[in-house]
Amino acid sequence: MPGTILENLSGRKLSVLVAILFFSQLGCFLVGLIAPKPANSQGILATVCHNNKTAAKDMNYWVTRNCERIDLNHVEPGLTADDIVFVLQMPLSPEMDFSRWQQNLVGILQFDLLYQKGLNPVDFIVELTIDARLAFSDKKRTGGRTPWTYYAHSEEKRYMDCNIDLKNIKDPEGYPYNCSMVPLFELGSLYHDYYLLNIRLPYNEQQMKNVDLRKIQDVYLHLIHMNGGFTQVWVSLKTFFFPIIIGIMVWFWRRVHLLSRTPALLEYMLISLGGTLAFLDLPLEYLTLWFEMPYMLLLSDIRQGIFYAMLLSFWLVFAGEHMLIQDNGEKNSIKLYWKHLSTIVTGCLSLLVFDLCERGIQLVNPFYSIWVTPVGTNLALSFIILAGISASMYFIFLCYMIWRVFKNISIKRSVLPSMSQARRLHYEGIIYRFNFLMLATVICAAVTVISFILSQVAEGQNKWDENMELELSSALHTGVYGMWNVYICAMLMLYAPSHKQWPAEPICTEGEEVEFSRLPTDPTPNEISSLTSFASKASIE
Amino acid sequence: MRLTELSGRKSSAMQFFYYIVLSIFSINSTGAARRSPINGTWIRMGMMMDEKMQGDQGPPTCHTLPGLSPGQIRLCQLYMDHMNAVALGARQALSECKHQFENRRWNCSLLNDVNVFGPVITIASRESAFAHALASAGVSYAVSRACRDGQLASCGCSRMGRPKDLRKDWVWGGCGDNLEYGYKFTQNFVDVREKERKFKRGSKEQGRNLMNLHNNEAGRRAVIKKSKVTCKCHGVSGSCSLITCWQQLATFREIGDYLRDKYDGATEVRINRRGRLQLRDTRFRVPTAYDLVYMEDSPNYCIRDERVGSLGTQGRTCNRTSQDLDGCNLLCCGRGYNTLKSTIKERCHCKFKWCCEVECKTCVRSVDVHTCK
Structure with missing residues (x-):
């Protein structure tokens, strides 16, 4: 019976392979160092303009920055809420235009409300009603720009928490409230060169529109976009890995088919894991340079989701197949793991539903947010909690299985001294390599967690160090991405069936033959790993 | 700039000797100052009316702006569009100063002379330290804000002092924060006048320069210190696998409050022979870059004294x-x-x-x- 490459590879070859993988991992990390940080933000101060009430009924009426300005600190009497429009032109500098490499755009509003004496409670929630209209414009080839064209419009409700700490302030007049941010829109594709946002805050006592709003000093819009440089590095990384993973998959599957048996469960799992990784690596981002694809955000979420689901399932099956207990001779199938896999399916499905609710509806209305209405919030929370429960269930299952594998190995190890020397050495080698790969998995998971924490910490801090030109957070992202690619490539290569027909020939020069397939009660010859066969043998012994 | 040196004890005879040397130098250098008078302070720009900054004849040229030193004029010519923000910042600083000192003996009274605050600012007192810090903070604040308003051509993305664009900073990845831009511009614009003239090491004038530089830095840092960091998660399904943070400008009132606290806790320093500032009283804590420092005691603001600029x-x-x-x-x-x-x-x-x-x-x-x- 053929074993896997992992068991047959000589130590030297294995170390060469590990070195190659390590250097490609290092390369991914270094590539990230030259890239700018993944995303950047831009704060834009809204221009307060005079609104033409009658003209504003037309959805194609746009107020630009060259308008009749209003100073909110010194307003003329008789000015009403309908006379005011906040104009935000994106990007900030007129000399710049958005690049399609920047992928997506998130807009968050910040309202600076002022405390006025004899007027305000200290702590309150504002229910904002925002009439937001978005237009786009492009550069013309001949120079100049196309006129502003309607993109989206919506009247949205948002909640904003405001408070002021009067204890530490002697004279609160003119002090700002500390208000929470108001997420406004999310564009899945940054297809056009310029965008224009017109925001109106209608006032209506009957319909309770903006009745809690206080004196506004400033309105800021904070834009978050991916950095073109980072996208370029990211996409080139994908372009690099995609053919490699396809090649390895073809090689792997060819090897499996060369065997005279049907592929085992673990091999199916491996090839589908490779498939999801290839799907993740597929550089679809190139298409966004030519086509408007607002569903890109959703698609990339789904791609990542499928990949993680597959990776988690693979770990379960991997641990289960190395349990070293062959209950009976029957062929393992995915059905055996339905209990464990259902946790993954529930978790991923609930996340998918949540994602569809938020980003799916954003395809139609970029201003939509599930978190605004209480029903939506509860729905979103319940889906996320469900996903969290499934995730913790999954990890309990996984840890239990891994613990059993290690327990079995240690039990079997105690049997080792009673074996002949050659066989013992060989088995020890297998166990060692198995542990090595388990260790690699744990390291990969730990590195992922640590780097995510690090990138949050790095982002949360302010760096005022002028010499800090290196961008660590993008290096962490590319590093982690490269790591999972390398990990799965390694899995596919090391767990591919070996073409060496070694059980038929002596492994040691002493002539001692290691009997793997010659077990007296050897069940069906379909185990892929001689480790499992070792386990069966040991249990028989 | 930090005060790294603590004073060592010297014999009283030595101190006496240095005192004489110091006073000779100070007499000399006041003579030098008289020969080339600095045209007041740039804070005067804050007293200009809006109409003057955006007059019918277009914006005023850099030579007509009041109180600019030669270095500041050069910067003005390079960054003409920033001067509006500078004037606004100075005006904001003046009104904030009035607000903060409304109920104190020195009530930040503005006099109609080249120094804006009258002779008060020429004394290296706490008040002068506060005025410098506040003015520097005002400019830093106003420039950052003007950046977000899209008024300034050079801010937004390309950094100061770098070759233009650099392929648009690799599709905007290298865009610095506006706050950082305001800080750097102010560092150039406000500090340049302290660096234009070299004084003898250890002289009183050099000490005053160092004190101003320190307080300017403290003002700029106050703007950054009071800004809030806000973050937004925008990774897979809105998770925090990708997170972006930005600085949110505080209102100028908050910065004024912060600097007033620093004024109350300002540290008295003196210049030593090696031309560094050191603590006058070693029992006090060494001031950080966020703290204000002063060198002379404040005049008596209780009684009217035109000579020191006190209104009583x-x-x-x-x-x-x-x-x-x-x-x-x-x-x-x-x-x-x-x-x-x-x-x-x-x-x-x-x-x-x-x-x-x-x-x-x-x-x-x-x-x-x-x-x-």
Whole structure:
């Protein structure tokens, strides 16, 4: 019976392979160092303009920055809420235009409300009603720009928490409230060169529109976009890995088919894991340079989701197949793991539903947010909690299985001294390599967690160090991405069936033959790993 | 710039010797200053009216702007569009100074002379330290804000002092924060006048320069210190696998409050032989870059003294019940006060209607107004 490459590879070859993988991992990390940080933000101060009430009924009426300005600190009497429009032109500098490499755009509003004496409670929630209209414009080839064209419009409700700490302030007049941010829109594709946002805050006592709003000093819009440089590095990384993973998959599957048996469960799992990784690596981002694809955000979420689901399932099956207990001779199938896999399916499905609710509806209305209405919030929370429960269930299952594998190995190890020397050495080698790969998995998971924490910490801090030109957070992202690619490539290569027909020939020069397939009660010859066969043998012994 | 050196003990004879040397130098250098008078302070720009900054004849040229030093004129020519923000920042600083010192003996009185604050600012006192820090903070704040308003051509993305664009900073990845831009511009613009003239190491003038530089830095840092960091998660399914943070400018009132606290806790320093600032009293903590430093004691602001620029506290209103600095006891410097009964009408029980309406009732209240003798 053929074993896997992992068991047959000589130590030297294995170390060469590990070195190659390590250097490609290092390369991914270094590539990230030259890239700018993944995303950047831009704060834009809204221009307060005079609104033409009658003209504003037309959805194609746009107020630009060259308008009749209003100073909110010194307003003329008789000015009403309908006379005011906040104009935000994106990007900030007129000399710049958005690049399609920047992928997506998130807009968050910040309202600076002022405390006025004899007027305000200290702590309150504002229910904002925002009439937001978005237009786009492009550069013309001949120079100049196309006129502003309607993109989206919506009247949205948002909640904003405001408070002021009067204890530490002697004279609160003119002090700002500390208000929470108001997420406004999310564009899945940054297809056009310029965008224009017109925001109106209608006032209506009957319909309770903006009745809690206080004196506004400033309105800021904070834009978050991916950095073109980072996208370029990211996409080139994908372009690099995609053919490699396809090649390895073809090689792997060819090897499996060369065997005279049907592929085992673990091999199916491996090839589908490779498939999801290839799907993740597929550089679809190139298409966004030519086509408007607002569903890109959703698609990339789904791609990542499928990949993680597959990776988690693979770990379960991997641990289960190395349990070293062959209950009976029957062929393992995915059905055996339905209990464990259902946790993954529930978790991923609930996340998918949540994602569809938020980003799916954003395809139609970029201003939509599930978190605004209480029903939506509860729905979103319940889906996320469900996903969290499934995730913790999954990890309990996984840890239990891994613990059993290690327990079995240690039990079997105690049997080792009673074996002949050659066989013992060989088995020890297998166990060692198995542990090595388990260790690699744990390291990969730990590195992922640590780097995510690090990138949050790095982002949360302010760096005022002028010499800090290196961008660590993008290096962490590319590093982690490269790591999972390398990990799965390694899995596919090391767990591919070996073409060496070694059980038929002596492994040691002493002539001692290691009997793997010659077990007296050897069940069906379909185990892929001689480790499992070792386990069966040991249990028989 | 940090005060890294602590004073070492010297013999009194040595101190006496240095005192004489120091005074000779100071006489010399005041003579030098008289020969090439600095045209007041640039803070005067804050007293210019809006019309003057955006006159019919276009913006004023850099030579007509008041109080700029040669280096500042050069920067003005390079960054003409920033001058509006500078003027705005200076004006904001002046009104904030008035607000913060409303109830103190020195009430940040603005005099119509080249120094804006009168001779007060030429004394290396706490007040001068505060004025420098606040003005520097004002410019830093106004430039950052003007950046976000899209008024400035050079900010937004390309950094100062770098070759233009650099392929648009690799599709905007290298865009710095506006706050950082404001900080750097102010560092150039405000500090340049302190670096233009070289004084003898250890001289009083050099000490004053170092003190100004330190306080300017403290002002700029106050803007950054008071800004809030806000983050947004935008990774897979809105998770925090990708997170972006940005700086949110505080209001200038918050910065003013912060600097006023720093004023109250300012540290007295002196210049040593090696031309570094050192603590006058070693029992105190070494000031950080966020703290204010001063070198001379403040003049007596109780009595009117044109020479030092003090207006005196006579006629100022005070608070009878307060034990604080605005209390009649302290503000009137023990001279007593007059009381006047008056009724004031004020708005109360207000309800705000967005956008611009405040519905109020009028309340009548009788109050006693106390003024210093």
